[in-house]
Amino acid sequence: MGRRKKGDAVSGWVIVDKPVGPTSTDVVTRIRRLYNAQKAGHAGTLDPLASGILPVALGEATKTVPYILDATKAYRFTIRFGVSTASDDAEGSVTGTSDKRPTAAEIEAALPAFTGEISQVPPAFSAIKIDGERAYDLARAGEAVELKARPVTIYSARLLGMPDADHAELEISCSKGTYVRSLARDLALALGCFGHVSALRRIGHGPFTEASAIPLDKLLGIGHIPPASETLRTHLLPLETALDDIPALALSSEDASRLRRGQGVLLRGRDAPIFSGPVLATHRGDPVALTEYSQGELKPVRVFNLGS
Template sequence: MNQPKRIKRAISGWVVLDKPYDMTSTQAVGKVRWLFGAAKAGHAGTLDPLATGILPIALGEATKAVPQVQDGTKIYRFAIKWGSATTTDDAEGEVVATSDIRPERAALEAVLPQFIGTILQRPPIYSALKIDGERAYDLARAGEAVDLPPREIDVDGIELIEHGSEQSVLEVTCGKGTYVRSLARDIAEALGTRGHVSMLHRAAVGPFHDQDAVTIDQLEALALDERDALLKPVSAGFAELPEIRLDAQQATAVRHGNPVLLTGAGAPISLDECWVSFKGEVLATGWVEFGQFKCRRVFN
């Protein structure tokens, strides 16, 4: 007997998922989408299968806010296993080099400032970056030589949480495009030894943090209306952007994608990025130029 087709719902909002170990980001989105019966879903920033932590999942209209969340600051907690480098720069790869050197705490703390600020980083060869249209990890698995040029990344800070002779736990606050696996590899090399990531947890992405997170097990244990109550509004994705509140006439114009002149004593003259609302509802993202708001993305 055929099962009745599940009706897809036009539901919008954010699920701040604590992604479990050994699950891909795509699998996590598929599971959450099914649990909510959502017609549309996406995620803001891939997390490796071996990593746990914050994976913001956008449902419905929230998918239009994914770029803003992806561009937000990230916080990662990670462990460096001292003494061995691997093909993947994490525990999944084969060991390709070893060292007997185990850094002292003082030496590790002394080297960390080298990795703060705008720095050049060579991405891991097992990454999703594309070379001539092919994913780097596909080329690496096929045995082809992969040469990824260094890229500029922004690291706001690195803190040593725990230090041991075999592994150390650190926390990094960084911008988009930072590879923690590369950071661990490079810190070890700067100390004259080898190392790889043995644990990785993402504690924050933009406005979403560990304290906001829910697990798949928790979602599965709830009724559908209780799951819906956990959804964060679409506007939660814009918590780090300026909000401009419009009147009814301005809101009508923006809904049709038209620019509007901002009035009032506190109206901004120029903004690179912002969002506009009417009665708490997200209308559009865009920018302000010569006192006029211009739409980049209109929300239904």
């Protein structure tokens, strides 16, 4: 017999409004303990100095994390002009200063060059691996870090306001892999000065918005109020919430059983031509498996063990 997994078979998404301070891993650990879940993960790291939407997957929902990692993200952030830092945010040591301060008109005129597909060099203090080592570990050790530029897409970018001459508040919608810190650094340089991110908040992540997020401290507080388990489950979204953009197909009991055994299912009649790519197979409203449709057959990619 296999070893029994510790914890409960809890599955779904908890959309946490992360405060400034804890790491994303810290938040995942606390949520996993709160729900006593067997496993947990998150879809996209937020730095300790960043706040906002952190989608936490529990149980079988961890199998849908890749679909959220690739989703569009939205950020609201503040650039402080006149100072560059080693990390391109307020945590790093100062590496340079400049006297120039851009005007709102200059910022708005510069933004179109940073919209669409652009080439971006990630910050030295990032989780990208270089010869098996994290870039931030090398940077903290004082080693020179040279990262290659990579393409990212900024779908939209707008200036929200300037509270003073030193700061500008912006909002962007962007693709996976975009570094807001790099954008702030490069925008400042294009404006003839230095700059870094002084505040950062994620306000959207795929299907998840601020309206669906619950502050971490509020969620943790629920755990101390009986009956905690029932209240906590009201903040647990179904795992298929992450798959809103993927077509779903209801299957018979026989076909659902085939998928659960790792076998393919042939589509007949009018179902066959309507699918291309990933398909969520369901049975009686419950998710059965993520599948790939090819040559008239649904082939299981991720099977969900939900006991249905």
